[in-house]
Amino acid sequence: MPKSIKGRLISFFIMILLIFTGSNIWALINFNSLSVSIDNIMESNYKSIEAAQHMIVAIERQDSAELAHMFSESDTTVSNFIENQKIFLRWLTRAEDNITEIGEQEVLESINQNYTEYIDSFTYLISLNKEDDPKIMNDYYYQTIFPLFEETKEGSRKLLAINQNSMLERKENAHNIARRAMISTVVVSVLSILFGLIIITILSNKIVVPIQNLIEKIKKISEGNYDQKLTIEGDNEIAQLAKEFNLMATKLLYYDENNINKLKEEKNKSEAIVESISDGIIVTDKENKIQLINYKAEKIFDIRENNCLNQHLLEVVNNEKLFGLFKEVNDHPYKNRYKSYEDIVVKVESMDKYYRVHVRPIKISNEFHYGAVALIQDVTKFKEVDQMKSDFISTVSHEFRTPLTSITMGVGLLLEEIPGKLTEKQLELVEAIKEDSERLNTLVGELLDLSKLESGKMQMDLQNHQLEAVFDYTIKIFKIQCEEIQAEIIKDIPEHLSDVRIDISKMTWVISNLIGNAIRYLPKPGGKIELAIKEIYGKQIVSVKDNGSGMNEAMQKHIFEKFSQGKDIAGGAGLGLSICKEIIKAHGGDIWVDSEINQGTTFFFTVPIVE
Amino acid sequence: MQKILVIDDEKNILNTIVMYLEGHDYNVQAISNGLDGIKAAKDYLPDLILLDLVLPDIDGYLVCKTIKEFSVTEKIPVIIMSAKCQQIDIDKAFDVGALDYIMKPFEPQKLLEKIHHYLKELV
Numbered sequence: 001m002p003k004s005i006k007g008r009l010i011s012f013f014i015m016i017l018l019i020f021t022g023s024n025i026w027a028l029i030n031f032n033s034l035s036v037s038i039d040n041i042m043e044s045n046y047k048s049i050e051a052a053q054h055m056i057v058a059i060e061r062q063d064s065a066e067l068a069h070m071f072s073e074s075d076t077t078v079s080n081f082i083e084n085q086k087i088f089l090r091w092l093t094r095a096e097d098n099i100t101e102i103g104e105q106e107v108l109e110s111i112n113q114n115y116t117e118y119i120d121s122f123t124y125l126i127s128l129n130k131e132d133d134p135k136i137m138n139d140y141y142y143q144t145i146f147p148l149f150e151e152t153k154e155g156s157r158k159l160l161a162i163n164q165n166s167m168l169e170r171k172e173n174a175h176n177i178a179r180r181a182m183i184s185t186v187v188v189s190v191l192s193i194l195f196g197l198i199i200i201t202i203l204s205n206k207i208v209v210p211i212q213n214l215i216e217k218i219k220k221i222s223e224g225n226y227d228q229k230l231t232i233e234g235d236n237e238i239a240q241l242a243k244e245f246n247l248m249a250t251k252l253l254y255y256d257e258n259n260i261n262k263l264k265e266e267k268n269k270s271e272a273i274v275e276s277i278s279d280g281i282i283v284t285d286k287e288n289k290i291q292l293i294n295y296k297a298e299k300i301f302d303i304r305e306n307n308c309l310n311q312h313l314l315e316v317v318n319n320e321k322l323f324g325l326f327k328e329v330n331d332h333p334y335k336n337r338y339k340s341y342e343d344i345v346v347k348v349e350s351m352d353k354y355y356r357v358h359v360r361p362i363k364i365s366n367e368f369h370y371g372a373v374a375l376i377q378d379v380t381k382f383k384e385v386d387q388m389k390s391d392f393i394s395t396v397s398h399e400f401r402t403p404l405t406s407i408t409m410g411v412g413l414l415l416e417e418i419p420g421k422l423t424e425k426q427l428e429l430v431e432a433i434k435e436d437s438e439r440l441n442t443l444v445g446e447l448l449d450l451s452k453l454e455s456g457k458m459q460m461d462l463q464n465h466q467l468e469a470v471f472d473y474t475i476k477i478f479k480i481q482c483e484e485i486q487a488e489i490i491k492d493i494p495e496h497l498s499d500v501r502i503d504i505s506k507m508t509w510v511i512s513n514l515i516g517n518a519i520r521y522l523p524k525p526g527g528k529i530e531l532a533i534k535e536i537y538g539k540q541i542v543s544v545k546d547n548g549s550g551m552n553e554a555m556q557k558h559i560f561e562k563f564s565q566g567k568d569i570a571g572g573a574g575l576g577l578s579i580c581k582e583i584i585k586a587h588g589g590d591i592w593v594d595s596e597i598n599q600g601t602t603f604f605f606t607v608p609i610v611e
Numbered sequence: 612m613q614k615i616l617v618i619d620d621e622k623n624i625l626n627t628i629v630m631y632l633e634g635h636d637y638n639v640q641a642i643s644n645g646l647d648g649i650k651a652a653k654d655y656l657p658d659l660i661l662l663d664l665v666l667p668d669i670d671g672y673l674v675c676k677t678i679k680e681f682s683v684t685e686k687i688p689v690i691i692m693s694a695k696c697q698q699i700d701i702d703k704a705f706d707v708g709a710l711d712y713i714m715k716p717f718e719p720q721k722l723l724e725k726i727h728h729y730l731k732e733l734v
Contacts, residue, residue, distance in 0.1 A: 394697075397694070397696075398665075398694040398695065401694035401715045401716055402621055402624070402694055402715065403623070404715070404716040405621070405624050405692075405694070405715040405716040405717070406621065406623035406624045406626075406627050407716070408716040408717065408718060408719070409624065409627035409628055409631055409716075409719055410623075410627050412627075412631060412718060412719030412720065413627060413630055413631050413634065413719065416631075416634065416719070418630065418631060418634030418635075419630065419634075437716070441716055445696075448696065
């Protein structure tokens with residue numbers, strides 16, 4: 001038996017073909033012998049039977065013609081007798097030509113002999129004259145002719161019987177052959193069918209069982225169970241397939257284990273990193289259930305990660321503010337927010353500790369929202385420093401204002417000339433003092449505002465407004481000043497703008513400050529300030545553009561820092577733009593500048609629109 | 612001539628205010644601490660009091676509150692002058708009965724306007 005499946009299939013089909021060919025040949029042989037035996041019947045018996053029957057008929061007619069000759073005057077009797085004699089002899093010749101049976105020869109010889117004598121006797125009978133002696137004629141007939149007639153007829157009957165018997169025998173023989181052929185064909189067919197079935201079963205077992213086995217193992221592999229081996233002996237296609245399969249499974253197992261090890265290693269590393277971060281970290285899923293707490297966070301809230309995994313945040317950490325942050329982020333993970341942190345107070349050993357909590361949504365591949373992560377920084381120290389700074393600024397500004405009050409009062413007294421008349425020069429000096437004391441006052445005020453803004457103490461009164469209204473109001477304030485220096489303010493504002501959510505007094509302050517700044521650096525005359533608003537991506541971009549002297553890159557970089565102003569240009573506290581920045585930030589916007597020397601300056605800032 | 616009581620511990624401020632208001636024809640009494648201020652209010656019965664918040668003995672809130680508790684002085688309008696500028700300070704001043712709050716430093720004319728305003732109301 002060949003080893004390959006292809007070879008096996010071919011040999012199987014050849015075998016089936018051989019079986020069918022053999023059984024067909026056997027059937028053909030049987031049909032042939034059947035046909036031969038039928039031919040035999042036809043050839044050997046049928047002709048003799050026909051001849052014998054005709055011979056009997058002919059001789060009987062001859063006997064009748066003889067009798068007629070004896071007892072009538074008819075002239076046709078002799079000719080009738082001769083005609084039938086010819087018929088008899090013709091059939092006798094045929095019978096003699098077809099001797100097939102044992103004894104047939106002897107029978108025919110006796111018929112021939114008797115018949116010859118019978119003819120001779122008739123010739124003698126004709127020679128007798130019936131008128132002469134009817135009795136002699138009658139006696140001759142009964143004594144000589146009639147026995148010959150009977151014997152000839154009997155001989156013919158014998159011939160008939162021999163051939164009839166033989167025919168029956170042959171018919172029986174043919175019947176036997178046919179039955180034998182039928183039985184043997186059935187037997188061969190049944191045998192070949194059985195044999196075929198056995199071969200099919202064996203073959204399909206040999207081919208299909210390993211394939212089924214393979215399918216099962218592949219299924220297991222696809223379920224992630226890589227530890228699969230196929231044991232198929234031999235070197236046919238299936239065995240080769242099994243070999244390749246085993247190789248693949250081994251490799252898969254190897255990669256899988258390797259990957260798992262690598263993943264484990266990476267996971268351990270990440271966990272170790274998260275654990276060692278000196279700030280607290282808490283991760284929750286979308287339902288605010290805790291997924292991770294690092295060591296520092298455990299310390300802060302006096303909890304253990306193992307006891308609170310998958311528990312609701314509020315059950316574990318009783319801090320409404322912290323929960324509020326998580327809830328807001330998890331409820332609206334795609335919302336942009338300016339202030340993503342909140343400071344919370346936690347009592348640790350009866351001491352108030354301040355923590356700054358940043359909560360951010362966790363988005364896997366930027367689409368799927370998993371939950372939120374909080375970074376909890378200990379800002380107690382910063383809070384203390386902040387408080388000190390705040391107290392300091394407050395004290396300093398108070399300390400500044402007290403002497404400024406008497407200076408202002410004194411200057412007022414002098415200008416109103418209450419203590420006495422002043423000379424032109426003196427008046428000029430007092431004016432200078434007044435101007436600088438005002439500047440100092442503004443500076444102190446701004447310093448205080450800025451420290452409030454920076455520490456988040458400034459209250460924001462956010463309401464829905466149209467920015468254009470703020471523009472109109474601010475332009476009015478600067479109207480007289482612009483007329484004095486022959487400058488113009490142009491608005492470029494599209495219709496149907498959305499409302500923005502702003503603290504109107506602080507926004508007015510920002511726009512006034514930007515316009516005031518611009519006016520300070522405008523060419524005189526011919527100054528031009530353009531105010532514009534554009535609405536894109538959920539916010540409005542406001543621009544304040546002037547055709548003033550512009551500034552270099554270094555200046556642009558530091559323009560929003562405290563106390564940075566064009567050194568060569570007089571006037572203005574250096575805090576205005578820092579305050580603008582803080583106010584815009586508090587609105588959730590951004591501020592930046594674009595400028596070129598002698599080409600003018602444009603300040604931009606953004607404000608989120610009301611959704 | 613209308614009488615104004617000024618209570619402030621800063622000598623320079625006190626002097627300039629006194630000088631300025633006298634220049635504008637007011638009768639001005641100047642006091643530099645809280646307890647003397649209360650006494651002066653009762654004795655002197657000014658038409659208006661200018662009061663600083665930070666004083667060496669008791670603070671301006673207590674002075675104002677005390678003045679507002681005496682029936683003889685309760686009707687006298689008190690204007691607080693202070694360098695304190697937080698809303699909480701301002702609210703507290705109104706709580707203890709001050710009529711107005713003027714932030715230091717101020718323009719002398721501003722102060723004068725306020726004084727005119729409240730004295731006119733009084734008449």
